[in-house]
Amino acid sequence: MCGIVGYIGKGQAAPFLLDGLNKLEYRGYDSAGIAVYDGNNIRVEKTVGRLAALQEKVAGNMPQGSLGIGHTRWATHGRPSDRNAHPHTDCSGDFVIVHNGIIENYLSLKETLIEKGHIFKSETDTEVVVHLLEEVYNGDFESSVREVLRQIEGSYALVFMSKKHPDRLICTKQDNPLVIGLGNGENFIASDIPAIIARTRKTYIVADGELAIVKGDSITVKDRAGNVIDKEIFEVTWNAEAAEKGGYEHFMLKEIHEQPKAVRDTISPRLSKDGSSIVMDELKWDASFLNNIHKVTIVACGTAYNAGLVGKYYIEKLVRIPVEIDIASEFRYRDPIVDDHTLMLVLSQSGETSDTLAALKEAKRLGAKTLAITNVVGSSIAREAAQVLYTWAGPEIAVASTKAYTTQLILLFMLSLYMAGIKGAQSKERIAELIAALEKVPGEISETLEDVEPIKTFAKQYGFNEDVFYIGRSLDYHVSIEGALKLKEISYIHAEAYAAGELKHGTLALIVKGVPVIALATQTDVYEKTLSNIKEVKARDAVVIGIAAKGDTELEKYVDHVIKVPATDTLLIPVLTVVPLQLLAYYAAITRGADVDKPRNLAKSVTVE
Numbered sequence: 001m002c003g004i005v006g007y008i009g010k011g012q013a014a015p016f017l018l019d020g021l022n023k024l025e026y027r028g029y030d031s032a033g034i035a036v037y038d039g040n041n042i043r044v045e046k047t048v049g050r051l052a053a054l055q056e057k058v059a060g061n062m063p064q065g066s067l068g069i070g071h072t073r074w075a076t077h078g079r080p081s082d083r084n085a086h087p088h089t090d091c092s093g094d095f096v097i098v099h100n101g102i103i104e105n106y107l108s109l110k111e112t113l114i115e116k117g118h119i120f121k122s123e124t125d126t127e128v129v130v131h132l133l134e135e136v137y138n139g140d141f142e143s144s145v146r147e148v149l150r151q152i153e154g155s156y157a158l159v160f161m162s163k164k165h166p167d168r169l170i171c172t173k174q175d176n177p178l179v180i181g182l183g184n185g186e187n188f189i190a191s192d193i194p195a196i197i198a199r200t201r202k203t204y205i206v207a208d209g210e211l212a213i214v215k216g217d218s219i220t221v222k223d224r225a226g227n228v229i230d231k232e233i234f235e236v237t238w239n240a241e242a243a244e245k246g247g248y249e250h251f252m253l254k255e256i257h258e259q260p261k262a263v264r265d266t267i268s269p270r271l272s273k274d275g276s277s278i279v280m281d282e283l284k285w286d287a288s289f290l291n292n293i294h295k296v297t298i299v300a301c302g303t304a305y306n307a308g309l310v311g312k313y314y315i316e317k318l319v320r321i322p323v324e325i326d327i328a329s330e331f332r333y334r335d336p337i338v339d340d341h342t343l344m345l346v347l348s349q350s351g352e353t354s355d356t357l358a359a360l361k362e363a364k365r366l367g368a369k370t371l372a373i374t375n376v377v378g379s380s381i382a383r384e385a386a387q388v389l390y391t392w393a394g395p396e397i398a399v400a401s402t403k404a405y406t407t408q409l410i411l412l413f414m415l416s417l418y419m420a421g422i423k424g425a426q427s428k429e430r431i432a433e434l435i436a437a438l439e440k441v442p443g444e445i446s447e448t449l450e451d452v453e454p455i456k457t458f459a460k461q462y463g464f465n466e467d468v469f470y471i472g473r474s475l476d477y478h479v480s481i482e483g484a485l486k487l488k489e490i491s492y493i494h495a496e497a498y499a500a501g502e503l504k505h506g507t508l509a510l511i512v513k514g515v516p517v518i519a520l521a522t523q524t525d526v527y528e529k530t531l532s533n534i535k536e537v538k539a540r541d542a543v544v545i546g547i548a549a550k551g552d553t554e555l556e557k558y559v560d561h562v563i564k565v566p567a568t569d570t571l572l573i574p575v576l577t578v579v580p581l582q583l584l585a586y587y588a589a590i591t592r593g594a595d596v597d598k599p600r601n602l603a604k605s606v607t608v609e
């Protein structure tokens with residue numbers, strides 16, 4: 001979490017820093033700050049609250065200078081406040097830094113530094129880094145920074161600035177993302193590409209342990225040992241508009257509406273020319289590889305985990321390999337049974353989620369074959385996994401994940417078909433039938449998106465209820481879990497998803513008159529049983545909104561309202577049924593006046609454990 005930026009060049013630093021932080025605010029938004037060197041002094045401006053508060057503070061008196069760094073914070077150590085906001089300075093004011101991550105040994109370092117006379121101004125872990133730099137400084141900026149890195153433990157993306165060395169910024173990373181944008185006579189540093197895309201598409205993706213000396217007209221990247229690395233330029237293919245709201249009120253709404261395209265972009269490059277088979281040139285798998293896989297373990301967090309639940313169903317149903325699924329933060333601590341016959345599938349939109357990355361590393365250590373499904377090219381998880389499949393969803397900015405979920409489902413579905421084809425687990429006819437259904441999905445999502453008005457009405461009607469229940473069986477249950485998460489995180493309504501058959505084992509006690517229940521009933525093999533469960537909640541006077549496939553004329557007899565999505569294969573229908581659930585969450589949040597794109601206490605990318 002937290003977003004960091006840096007600028008050096010011939011232009012003014014502050015406009016880039018503020019604009020870059022604006023693009024990174026999804027990473028954290030409890031305080032913000034910038035530091036700019038004006039040729040004599042470093043001016044630090046920081047304040048608690050959103051970036052807008054900082055912008056207001058400096059409006060009319062913008063820090064002047066061509067060297068600067070900035071930060072938008074998601075608090076870990078020390079509550080959100082002016083003094084805990086970054087950038088942080090040493091005692092002399094010669095050095096200033098911004099940091100994303102956690103310095104785990106900060107307490108012992110802080111004690112030692114205080115004994116040596118350093119005066120701390122904040123409660124953060126970060127501040128030790130800048131005092132340590134002051135302490136070990138030997139006249140050589142780079143070697144002093146390296147000494148700091150030798151002494152700190154934890155995760156970080158760091159940018160160091162010094163008025164003693166105004167011709168450069170130094171940046172480095174360990175387990176947190178960092179990119180450098182290559183400009184013309186100016187260079188940029190940021191946690192993520194949206195911050196720099198308006199200025200350049202040419203980037204270096206910094207790897208763990210690398211350290212870059214960034215000047216206005218040159219960038220030198222070195223490895224841990226200090227050897228210069230011939231860094232490959234990563235050219236960003238999407239444009240600046242992709243990271244803008246494009247006329248929508250919120251990123252979340254824009255991203256919901258981008259799903260037909262995102263899904264199409266994820267499918268198209270992986271279909272054979274005649275559309276009869278799945279092509280995954282990214283994977284070099286054959287039958288012998290797959291025959292050696294005895295089980296698949298899926299690991300992820302949040303929405304990606306919810307996609308993994310559907311993925312488990314796909315792989316078991318289509319490939320007939322057993323699948324385990326773990327929440328990433330639990331995986332490492334349960335002594336998992338993983339070996340070289342395990343395919344470890346990690347799902348992560350950002351490719352930076354700390355728990356998912358740690359689980360991946362642990363699985364690698366245990367000998368598993370690893371495959372990442374991620375949306376961010378060159379992300380830590382993409383680099384760490386042996387193989388990668390990218391969802392081509394484009395940048396997802398809203399904290400509430402939407403198009404990442406649907407593209408992950410699509411990719412998991414395609415991966416399952418691909419594996420089924422190699423293993424001969426499904427007939428050619430069945431695979432062809434499913435591919436034909438798959439190709440229609442983008443159009444079917446568009447069709448689902450046309451029917452928004454009833455959803456807005458339900459959101460207004462039920463948006464002020466304090467509890468909402470989601471029920472379904474089989475794949476409908478898995479989608480319910482995602483629907484409940486969406487509602488919770490952006491509208492703050494307490495929402496729970498239950499396997500419909502499980503209600504009577506306890507939760508039915510909570511169903512009383514007027515409680516909204518969202519009931520998904522699209523899975524034909526359990527349809528009648530789901531109907532029985534719906535009747536159970538109706539008998540307790542719940543208000544039931546049913547979700548069914550078009551052509552279903554039964555469900556409406558038993559529920560208060562029905563939302564219908566296009567009929568498709570029951571395996572693919574989760575990609576459609578989740579759309580009204582995303583919209584319901586969105587409009588419920590609007591009804592309650594919540595800040596949709598920046599829900600309280602959350603941040604987009606969780607890079608702390």
Ligand code: M6R
Nearest residue numbers: 302303304348349350353400401
């Ligand atoms: O970037 P990741 O997919 O690894 O992120 C995982 C979760 O943090 C994320 O899905 C989170 O649950 C979202 N806020 C859900 O909308």
